[in-house]
Amino acid sequence: MTILLLFAILFGLMFLRVPIAIALGLSSLTYILISDQPVVLLLHRTIGGMDSFPLLAIPFFIFAGGLMNTGGITKRIFAFARALVGWMHGGLGHVNVGASIIFAGMSGAAVADAGGLGQIEIEAMREAGYDDDFSVGVTAASSTIGPIIPPSLPLVIFGVMASASIGELFVAGIIPGLMMALALSGMVWWMSRRRGYPRDTALDMCNVWTSFRAAFLPLMAPVIIVGGIASGAFTPTEAAVCASAYALILGLFVYRTLNLRRILAVSIETIETTAALMLIVGTASVFGWILTANQAAALFAETMLALTDNKNVILLIILVVVLIVGLFMETIAAISILVPVLMPVAAQVGIDPVHLGIIVILNLMLGLLTPPIGMVLYVLSRVSGVPFKQCVTATMPFLVPLLGVLLLLTFVPQITLFLPELLYRN
Known part of the structure; x- marks a missing residue:
């Protein structure tokens, strides 16, 4: 009964548009007061939830993603993607997806992808x-690739909460992320053929080489990150x-697009974003x-196993539960509560934690x-x-290929x- 009250308070506060971190903290505080436990317990548990070395990655x-955006590096990435796949039907749609793959190796967050590349991509597509x-x-659908291809902030949180290897989670996201990109590119091609969208540019290997040279150093960022972790x-x-x-080196010394004012602005934004995320992690813990x-958790497991012990059926139930939670709750909070x-x-039906992490994160991205x-x-x-309602309608067709990949x-x-298994378990 107390747990029902806990959830009732949480969803009631969320319905009133109280920030999720405060809603989680107030509902937890109510439980502590009702159960006659010391209020200081809330502080201890909150601080304990944030006191984790892997969370320093966030x-x-x-900060790295912010520097890439501010330093104009995203434009080099977009130009390379445009030269590489812009010759296809609906060229800029494919460029959109390709740029998201590359930027995913730097930002690790869907919102950062949408905010960083989104404006550049939409403006270019309007002009065309x-x-x-x-x-x-x-643009919306391709931004979900960011938290799947490493590095990924949600996968860091999942690894901490599930005591799973973050390195394994990172490399596990590479193939699923590429599958998402292929599925979205297929949808772009089909829609472009139906609507008669043009090819953006002819395939010019000289242009590809020139844009690749301009974007080479930014392209090395994900290689350094993933290669260093995997090795x-x-x-x-x-x-x-x-x-x-x-x-920092690229922005300050190579391209000279960063200055003290820009670095300070990115630092302030990083502090604000990190503070909000860590407060969510702490209260959610x-x-x-x-x-x-x-x-x-034990009651949920018993209920599930009482219904069925079929692994595939349980996986389907988990998908539905996570999808419903993801509709109403911010990603980091959802991970912290669901894990x-x-x-x-x-564990009881033999689902690998790394496999669970990827499908939970992809599900929450929807x-x-x-x-x-x-x-x-x-x-x-x-x-x-574009009005929010129009954005919702525009994104619906692109959920189909993403759902297909998830299943x-x-x-x-x-x-x-x-x-x-190839890199860590042999």
Whole structure:
């Protein structure tokens, strides 16, 4: 009964548009007061939830992505993607997807992708005569690749909460991320043929080479990050520091597009974003501890196993639960609450934590493309000037290929686990 009250308070506060971190903290505080426990417990658990070395990767990856945006590096990435795939039908749509793959190796967040590349992509597509619906839809959908291809902020949070290897989670996201890109490119091609969108440019190998040379150093960022982690040269947290240092070197000494004022602005933005995320992680860890202390995870596992012990059916139920939660809750908070509940039942039916992490994150990314939360849609509505409702409608067709990839990854775990087993488990 107390747990029902806990959730009632949480969703009531969310309905009143109270920030998710405060809603989680207030609902947890109410439980602590009702159960006659010391209020200081809330502070101890909140601080304990944030006191994790791997979480240090978050501010550095955010800082690196911010430097890439501010330093004009995203424009070089977009130009290279344009030269590489712009010759296809609906060329700029494919460029959109390709640029998201590359930028994913730097930012690790869907909202950063949408905010950083989104404005550049939508403006270019408008100038080329593409409809706003198509431009916004493909930009929103391609931004979800960011949290799947490493480095990924949500995967860092999942790894901490599930005590799973962040390195394995990172390499596990490479193939799924590329599959998402191929599926979205297929959708772009089909829609472009139906609507008669032109090829953006002829394939010119000289232009490809020139744009590749201009973008070579930024393209090395994901290679350094992923290669360093996969080879064991450094941990994900150390990789985040290296990414920030690399972005600083490029912006200050190579391209000379950064100055003290811009670095200070990126630093302030990084501090604000990190503070908000860490507060969510801290309060969500208290909420998760309450669920665990009241055997909510065990009860959920027992209920699931009482319904069925079929692994595929349980995976389908998990997908539905995560999808519903993702519609109403911010990604980091959803991960922090769902992981303690899902891990026991996953362990009992033999679901690999790395496999679970990828499908949970991809599932939650769909929540960023759907109301009422839809953070990516809000960002794109702001940068494009397209009304939010129109952004929602425009994105719906692109959910189809993403859902297809999610189902394939869910029921064929070998796709996700191939690289982790090859690099870490042999």
